[in-house]
Amino acid sequence: MKTNVTIIGYGTMGKAIAKTLSKDSSIKVFTVDVEKKDTSGIKKSDFIILAVKPQNAIEAIKELRLYKLNKKTILISIMAGFSIKKLLNLSGYKKIVRMMPNLGLSVGIGIAAWKKVGLSKLETKKVKNFINKITENFEVKDENVINKVTAISGSGPAYFFLLADHLEKASENLGLAKNESKKMIQKTFLASAMLAENSDYSTLIDKITSKGGTTEAALKIFKNKNFDKIVSSAVFAAYKRAKELSK
DSSP states (O other), rough: EEEEEEEOOSSSSHHHHHHHHOOTTEEEEEEETTTOOOOOTTGGGEEEEOOHHHHEEEEEHHHHTTOOTTTEEEEEOOTOOOOOHHHHHHOSSSEEEEEEEEGGGGGOOEEEEEEEEEOOOOHHHHHHHHHHTTTTTESSTHHHHHHIIIIISSSHHHHHHHHHHHHHHHHHHOOHHHHHHHHHHHHHHHHHHHHHSSHHHHHHHHHHOOOSSSHHHHHHHHHHHHHHHHHHHHHHHHHHHHHEEEE
């Protein structure tokens, strides 16, 4: 018997999750574009994934209340900063999972944190098995951890893309062609991620850096410009915003 899943909100993350789940023949995926109001799969869903933007959440949840859903249906929210308390109050659901994935799941290397309420041990196991089909994950006990995860891995890909974008522009400023620059940055990021799987960052930095060499010259600029404080401040700002949205 197939597991029926309805994804409400067909934006970037909704599409990524749908694509991942569609590869599993044991899962039937229904998608709901909030503007088109196609809700044909909701009533028979084992899982409903709420993937709308936070500003559209209240309207989407209110509409869900109009359906007499199976009492076994589990609601999974992936909305940043939208607390379980809000979900409970607005939806009337008792079985809820709040999850924070990241875009990496679209290429099979995502990571997510999640917290559940109202689930039995058997249902928790069911949720764990289901989320395993979407992305690598871990369960947390303290909901505030999800706000922290949001600031690191949820928003994290954008931080790497920002650095890559600036590296590409710097490469072009040195006179290298755009296509060569893009290829170099992509290969460098991919190789760096693979190298980091078997070593810690400090060791890798030391391996690349020679005293008086080119890498050292660049790293001195990062240090003098307080790169560590910039990163720390940026992450804290994201965490603070996630907490504000939760309230």
